[in-house]
Amino acid sequence: MEESINIEQIFNILKKHIKLVGGLTVAGALVAILITTFFMTPKYDATVQILVNRTETNNNVGAAYNTQQADVQMINTYKDIIQNKIVLDPVRKEITKKDNFIGTSDDLKNQISISNEANSQVFSVTVKDTNAYRAADIANSVADTFKSKIKKMMKVNNVTIVADAIAKPNAVSPNKKLNILMGIVLGAIAGIGIAFAIELLDKTVKGTDFLAELGLSNLGMINHIDETKKSQRLFGQSKPRTRKHTN
Template sequence: MEQTINIEQIFGILRKYRRLILSSTIVCTLLAVIVTFFLITPQYSASAELLVNRKQSNDANAQWNQVQTDVQMINTYKDLITKPVIMSSVVKKINKGNNQKLDEATISDMLSVSNNQNSQVFSITAKADNAYTAADIVNTTAQTFQKKAPKIMSGTDNVSIISEAKPNLKPVSPKKQLNVLLGFVIGIVFGVGIAFLRELTDKTVKEESFLTDELGLTSLGIVNNIAEKDLIKKAIMSVSASRLSRRG
């Protein structure tokens, strides 16, 4: 038999399980706070910008072709930057005098390269658990690439660093407010879900109308639930009354 719930019943269920929903919300919010503020390591980001632009010709058509060539070369540069030919030199410079030794794969994973469509400028960005490390990795990578690009690309010297990375002491992750809000919302949703699940899987008869209206049975009466202590009390009173009647 299909079971339907109206608006009044929904609010009734929410009132009935309000403590469960409140507890779930508090627990999930506290978990989000603990994970966000104490367990997740903050990540810092730094970026440098490079310009791809060779010496322009006086001819307008040649200039346009050179610009298009530079834009297309950025895609090659983006792939080249994180390759061992660049990373091997970056790793040596980063690890020099540094107690924490990083390998090529680790630094490559920290880096990302991006550019806007049809732009001759592209960005190198690094994320690390230290703001100064992130900036150092980006600047070292940019300088190494600028130095090695002409040799790798057969004398094509068209890369300039237009903006060096600076340490940004404000972490980019985790998003503390967002994480706490998500924990709060998840707590409410989880609590409401459990409340409705318990209510819908509860097969006990709660109202007489269910027997008469839904099942079409005839009501012969209602037997109230009597607590065990009340039964004991009534039994004692019944025995006492019986003894008194005998004495009389």
């Protein structure tokens, strides 16, 4: 037998189990706050901006434009170099001494992300770390090491640090508001799911319509008599009556 639920039934089910749904929604928010506050380590980011371009001695506008486009295309190569151990190993040694960094060059690589705007010769190196000041130190060390290494590797002398990384006091993760919202949504979904499960698994007879759906006939109804009241009535009737005698 297929069961179908209309909008009115859905509303009635939610209304019937409103305390369950509301309770789990609040519980989801509280769990999200608890996990975000006590079990997730805050992370901070710092960004350094680097410009790499080659000096064009030819005053030809077309040649200068081609050189600029070539520099833009080279940014992908610069990204690979920055994330290579030739840059990260010296950075790790410096940060270990300066900020007591505990980790490998691969750990540093996982902390670094590199991005640039379309057709821009400037690219950004962003570092995430559990310490705001260490994040800035790592970013600046990466930029300085890259500037030193790229000169020897690719004969590029025109490398400029456009903006040094600075420590930011506000953590970028975890996102407390987003986590709480997710907790509320998950709690509400769980509450609604349990409410519908309770209703769908409840096979008790709720009326004659339920019997008709099963193909059964209603032969009659038997009223329920409370056993306590029944006992009181029986004992009350069997209790002997006493007469008062007056002299």
